[in-house]
Amino acid sequence: MVSATLTKFSDLDGQAPFNGCQENFKQPDGIGKNTGRKQRLSAHDVLFYEGDKAERLYEVLRGVMMLYKLLPDGRRQVVYILREGDMLGFSNREFFDCTAEALTEVELQVFESREISTSPMMQHYVNRCLLSQMETLHEHTVLLGRKSALERVSTFLMSLVPNRGGHGCSGPIEEGKPDTKTVALSMTRQEIADYLGLTIETVSRVISQLKRRGLIKVEKQDSIHITNICGICQLTGMH
Amino acid sequence: MVSATLTKFSDLDGQAPFNGCQENFKQPDGIGKNTGRKQRLSAHDVLFYEGDKAERLYEVLRGVMMLYKLLPDGRRQVVYILREGDMLGFSNREFFDCTAEALTEVELQVFESREISTSPMMQHYVNRCLLSQMETLHEHTVLLGRKSALERVSTFLMSLVPNRGGHGCSGPIEEGKPDTKTVALSMTRQEIADYLGLTIETVSRVISQLKRRGLIKVEKQDSIHITNICGICQLTGMH
DNA sequence: AAAGTAATTTGATCTGGAACAAACGTTTTT
DNA sequence: AAAAACGTTTGTTCCAGATCAAATTACTTT
Numbered sequence: 001m002v003s004a005t006l007t008k009f010s011d012l013d014g015q016a017p018f019n020g021c022q023e024n025f026k027q028p029d030g031i032g033k034n035t036g037r038k039q040r041l042s043a044h045d046v047l048f049y050e051g052d053k054a055e056r057l058y059e060v061l062r063g064v065m066m067l068y069k070l071l072p073d074g075r076r077q078v079v080y081i082l083r084e085g086d087m088l089g090f091s092n093r094e095f096f097d098c099t100a101e102a103l104t105e106v107e108l109q110v111f112e113s114r115e116i117s118t119s120p121m122m123q124h125y126v127n128r129c130l131l132s133q134m135e136t137l138h139e140h141t142v143l144l145g146r147k148s149a150l151e152r153v154s155t156f157l158m159s160l161v162p163n164r165g166g167h168g169c170s171g172p173i174e175e176g177k178p179d180t181k182t183v184a185l186s187m188t189r190q191e192i193a194d195y196l197g198l199t200i201e202t203v204s205r206v207i208s209q210l211k212r213r214g215l216i217k218v219e220k221q222d223s224i225h226i227t228n229i230c231g232i233c234q235l236t237g238m239h
Numbered sequence: 240m241v242s243a244t245l246t247k248f249s250d251l252d253g254q255a256p257f258n259g260c261q262e263n264f265k266q267p268d269g270i271g272k273n274t275g276r277k278q279r280l281s282a283h284d285v286l287f288y289e290g291d292k293a294e295r296l297y298e299v300l301r302g303v304m305m306l307y308k309l310l311p312d313g314r315r316q317v318v319y320i321l322r323e324g325d326m327l328g329f330s331n332r333e334f335f336d337c338t339a340e341a342l343t344e345v346e347l348q349v350f351e352s353r354e355i356s357t358s359p360m361m362q363h364y365v366n367r368c369l370l371s372q373m374e375t376l377h378e379h380t381v382l383l384g385r386k387s388a389l390e391r392v393s394t395f396l397m398s399l400v401p402n403r404g405g406h407g408c409s410g411p412i413e414e415g416k417p418d419t420k421t422v423a424l425s426m427t428r429q430e431i432a433d434y435l436g437l438t439i440e441t442v443s444r445v446i447s448q449l450k451r452r453g454l455i456k457v458e459k460q461d462s463i464h465i466t467n468i469c470g471i472c473q474l475t476g477m478h
Numbered sequence: 479a480a481a482g483t484a485a486t487t488t489g490a491t492c493t494g495g496a497a498c499a500a501a502c503g504t505t506t507t508t
Numbered sequence: 509a510a511a512a513a514c515g516t517t518t519g520t521t522c523c524a525g526a527t528c529a530a531a532t533t534a535c536t537t538t
Contacts (some may be wrong), residue, residue, distance in 0.1 A: 069381050071476050077384040079377045092370035097377055120359045123366060130369040131331035137376045138318045138336055142308050144383035145316040145436030149495065189516065197384030202495055204517055221504080221516070237310050388525065428486065441525055443487055460486070460534070 039110050041065075041102040047088075050099045054091035055113050057126070060084055063106030064186040067098040068194065078195035079140075080133065081187075087129045089113075103186050144197045147237050152196040153206040154235035157183065157216070161229055179229045185222040278349050280304075280341040286327075289338045293330035294352050296365070299323055302345030303425040306337040307433065317434035318379075319372065320426075326368045328352075343425050383436045386476050391435040392445040393474035396422065396455070400468055418468045424461040 039058070041047060047058065050069060060082050067080040067088065079098060082088055088100055116122045143152055158164055160183035185192065193200045207224075210216045215232055217225040226232055233239060278297070280286060286297065289308060299321050306319040306327065318337060321327055327339055355361045382391055397403055399422035424431065432439045446463075449455045454471055456464040465471055472478060 067377075069377060071381065071385060072478065073476075075385045075476075077381040079380045090370055090373065092367065092374050097374045117363075120362070123359070123362055124356075127362060127366055127369070128331065130366070130373065131329055134329065134369065134373060134376070135331050135336045137373070137380065138306075138308060141318045141376065141380065141383060142310065142316040144380060145433075146310060146314045194384075199496060200516080201497085201518085205495090208517070237312075237314075239311065438526060439486080440488085440527085444525090447487070 037110050039108040041106040041108065043102055043104050045102045045106075047100040047102065047108070048096050050096055052096050054089065054094060054096050057087060057089040057111040057113060057116055058100075059109040059111070060086050060088070061107040061109055064103040065100055065106055066103055066187075066191065066195070067100055069098050076194045077197065078191060080137070081195065086133075087126065090126070090130065103191065149196075149198055149202050149206050150209070150235055151237035152198060153192075153203060153210070154232050155237070156192065156196060157210075157224065157226060157232050158229075158236055160185070161226065164229065164233070180225070180227055181229060182219065182223060182225045185224060187222070276349050278347040280345040280347070282341055282343050284341045284345075286339040286341065286347070287335050289335055291335050293328065293333060293335050296326060296328040296350040296352060296355055297339075298348040298350070299325050299327070300346040300348055303342040304339055304345055305342055305426075305430065305434070306339055308337050315433045316436065317430060319376070320434065325372075326365065329365070329369065342430065388435075388437055388441050388445050389448070389474055390476035391437060392431075392442060392449070393471050394476070395431065395435060396449075396463065396465060396471050397468075397475055399424070400465065403468060403472070419464070419466055420468060421458065421462060421464045424463060426461065 038061075039047075041063070047065070048054075062084060065082040065086075065088065066078045067082070068076055068078045070076050080088075081103075082100075089096075091097065111122075116126060143155055147155065161181050187195070189200045189203050192198075193203045196203065207216070207218065210232070211218060213231075215226065215228045217227060219225050277300075278286075280302070286304070287293075301323060304321040304325075304327065305317050306321070307315055307317040309315050319327075320342075321339075328335075330336065350361075355365060382394055386394065400420050426434070428439045428442050431437075432442045435442065446455070446457065449471070450457060452470075454465065454467045456466060458464050
């Protein structure tokens, strides 16, 4: 059994003791853009398109990415947001079912698919990763299927507060600690709208409403200071 | 590498050649309701609740189940429909994130979690299973976030037509073969509504509309004869 | 088969969020 | 620094789907 505390896939290489792992994973980076094992992306670069051949896995070392799907008429749904430590590039079939695009500058660790399938340890790690993503997707399904616009945006904001994302804000806050946090959205209003199943206008209106209610302050367009985390939390529909 | 054509987890036991598998999986059933390795459920029986301790995996051998989540005020979202060959009971944490309920009579194969984690072959199978569920969830995310009621119900009906569920109905149909199929919903209107993020009334109205348009015939409440599969397919928003 | 119960359909009205439109900020280009 | 381009906010109108309310149909039970 792999330790439950592992949080980085790329840390596995040094220790993977059994089977597979014919190659050494960590390599010096720098040979151009895709240096064999590391890759850099600028904001809005596409890593792969839906329908592309799936032959590599990636781990986000730095930055934020999104997975999305398009309908033929151009409607878009962002299905997942990937942050540091998250993996992407899994596929059931030969081809990707989503497009992967960078939201910010991104640094990736690159793995060939066969590197994974020959190492039980890595497979186990991938498994945990999939399970965690599945749980997030279940939560998001509830958001899209059953929550109001106010609840959606509040849930989204809470997901950006470390350690409060999932089922945070249970009960009153520790004495002395201010119930306050500045979060980076790393997404435009359009991207947030496409993630939350809303329009850009509705996202903007809800943010304005939260501002008016004194729960948040918009510092820069993509940086929000939450002045009352618990207050936002009460609006997520989960309490 | 495990053969890509495996479709049943419970078939693995006979062949699993390496490691783990200290026990023989298939056992005679019949000792009461939960016979160690098999389990039967009646329609609307709950297999496990959200928050229950997660220590077993299940494979659906017969029947249909659903996974759902509830909000504190009673709103429900069905997040996944499980059919023959599907697995459930995965969990990232110690506890289940969803409730699992039978929609019809169900027969399950039961596995202890540690049986899985000690067999790389089974882990690999579980992995494929997770990836397939992930892909379905991505599709469903698009449905919930971006599709109209008509598109949602049409997509749902198409998912019940074997081999046409995902990206079916590409181009014209083979000569001679009638573009027709009777499908069992195995769900009430309320369950369908909670799956599609709609109300019971909207689901009913869309079904009536499809009936009026001559695309389907409602044979029994939960049995629908699709008289023009291609016609329904055109309404899914994916063509 | 009749009575009772539950699920579904249909009708009428209401409303949250979409769509359209314009004004306002912010960043980039020249 | 002015102009252009882009993203965001705010205002107005509209409509798809929710909500509320019966009526109808399908199952159970007796």
